[in-house]
Amino acid sequence: xxxxxxxxxxxxxxxxxxxxxxxxxxxxxxxxxxxxxxxxxxxxxxxxxxxxxxxxxxxxxxxxxxxxxxxxxxxxxxxxxxxxxxxxxxxxxxxxxxxxxxxxxxxxxxxxxxxxxxxxxxxxxxxxxxxxxxxxxxxxxxxxxxxxxxxxxxxxxxxxxxxxxxx
Numbered sequence: 814x815x816x817x818x819x820x821x822x823x824x825x826x827x828x829x830x831x832x833x834x835x836x837x838x839x840x841x842x843x844x845x846x847x848x849x850x851x852x853x854x855x856x857x858x859x860x861x862x863x864x865x866x867x868x869x870x871x872x873x874x875x876x877x878x879x880x881x882x883x884x885x886x887x888x889x890x891x892x893x894x895x896x897x898x899x900x901x902x903x904x905x906x907x908x909x910x911x912x913x914x915x916x917x918x919x920x921x922x923x924x925x926x927x928x929x930x931x932x933x934x935x936x937x938x939x940x941x942x943x944x945x946x947x948x949x950x951x952x953x954x955x956x957x958x959x960x961x962x963x964x965x966x967x968x969x970x971x972x973x974x975x976x977x978x979x980x
Contacts, residue, residue, distance in 0.1 A: 814866075818873050819844065825877070830884065834968060838959045839884045842951035843876035849947045850940060864933040865940065872944035879952040883908050887960055891969045900969075901957045909953050916949040 822843060826836035850872050854865060886908040887900060894900035923945070926938025 815847070815869070818870065822873060822877055826880070829881065830888075832968065834963065835884060835888075838956070838963055839877075839880040841959055842880055842948065842955050843873055845951045845955065846876050846944060846947035847872050849951070850944045853943055853947075854940065859936055859940070862933070864937050868937060868940040868944060871941050872948060875945050876948040876952070879912050879948050880956065882912055883952050883956045884960070887956075887964075888969060897961060897964070897966070897969070901961060905953065905957055912949055912952060916945045920945040 819840065823836050823840055826839045827833050830836055830839065847869060850869060854861070854868075859865060883904060887904040890903050890907070891897065891900035894903060920942040923938045923941040926934050926941075929935050929938070
């Protein structure tokens with residue numbers, strides 16, 4: 814099911830950004846955060862069951878949201894920036910604040926589930942919070958690096974033209 818989910822996410826990102834290269838860049842933090850959450854579950858000795866599968870799907874959904882916010886913001890800001898580094902810094906400032914605030918507000922809402930007496934519900938609250946923090950962190954740390962290394966000015970200009978109508 815993860816292969817299907819990531820394939821569909823890749824196709825959505827490709828359709829949105831009209832570039833397989835940009836889709837792969839945006840997909841990277843989603844993959845990393847998903848593997849991180851599974852690793853954390855393993856360390857915490859939590860079995861994979863129906864609740865934990867929901868957690869991983871939530872991780873993918875949250876990750877795609879953060880990736881789209883950041884990459885689309887970068888493509889938009891890069892149109893008027895003097896250089897790639899300036900565009901990345903400005904994107905991190907604008908989108909990083911929004912992504913971090915969303916992570917904290919919604920994540921803390923899920924932490925309320927830790928008060929449940931039913932262990933699967935406690936796991937849901939904890940691991941959704943962990944997945945949100947992981948998705949936020951990987952998006953804000955790795956996306957700027959990947960965009961700086963792999964996104965050429967030509968790619969960014971084409972992406973900006975394509976994404977302009979979507980914003």
